[in-house]
Amino acid sequence: MTIEEKTEVRNYLIAKKLPVDLLMEVEDHFVSQINHLQSEKNLSFNDAFNAAIISWHDDLKLKWDGNFSLEDTSDFIKKSANNKIYPVFKQAVWVAFATSGFIWMVSVIIPFYIFHVLFCLFIISLVTIPILIFWQNRKLYKDLGRFQTLPISPYQSLGRLFFFPVSFLWTFSFGLEIDSGFMSSLSSKDIAAKVILFLFIYFEVIVIVFQQKYIKTMKNVYPYIQENF
Template structure:
């Protein structure tokens, strides 16, 4: 397949406003499907391309589904986003729940003096990990802003979810010990809603942190595959 033919495929898929990581996968399918049609049905490239476009028409056509999300998205993108979100939530819960249970039992095994330090240090490390990872890989994450007219990776919005929360990072540093105290003071004979609220807050912190950590991991893996394609995109600045 010639470069001109690949450009036709690429430009068509860019019009569908697909995230570039998904576009690259669809582009591979287009090339394979067109090659098969040329061999099996002896079609010229233009006719094979049109037939391939028609077979993908329903999957790639952007539309509004009537929900609160006003952005037009294709069926393929909606399904991909749904799968990504479910996988990330499930994986985050798989890590956050065991961590919070370990912290709870640890609070009953050691004195509060030591538990407070361990709690703030351990939860804080997880909580600050997305920010640290963002700074370490700053150049890769800055590509999101540089090419903000495009979506480079389908989960990129999740990968920077906590970066702007400086206030909440500061509050955790100053008030994290209060959450540790809630854990340590819990007793089955003296049940209180403060423990339930503290438990839910810590679980939310851990789950959101793991959610972003795994999103960043996926982003960094996929952006490496996307980088060669950036030559075909126009930077926003």
């Protein structure tokens, strides 16, 4: 297959709004399928390409599925994104539950003044980790920042979001104000605060995992983007 023919395949897939990580996979399938049809059935490139397009038509068909973004997408993109994103959400729930339980256990075992310091340090570290990860990979973020409009991966939206000043300030302020009976209190106010604390942990875990996966994806797709975009 010539460079021009590969470019034609790639442009077709780009028009189908595939994120780059998925585009690379599908392009390989398309090229292999076209080469197979050309060699096995002695078809021209155009005929083999059209046959591949027909076989992928239902998967790559763009349509609006009622999402808030109002952008058309395909079942193939949604399925791929769900397979990557939902496991992270499920994992984060268990991590948040386990962390909340561990915090409660520690609050019971150790003196409150020690727990109070450790709790505040925990909040600081939970917010600091994404910032440190971003700083370590700042060159990669900067280099790919030139392609901000290019969809790279389902992890992209939260992988770029690494700091939440409002949630951090609220939670840190809350950490400074808690008293020794907070963790065992069943008052509606304290229960609501615990729920918000749980959601804070849950969301920060998601951000950290998304960020790590996004960075890994960026490293994989960067050479491809440099070569083709």
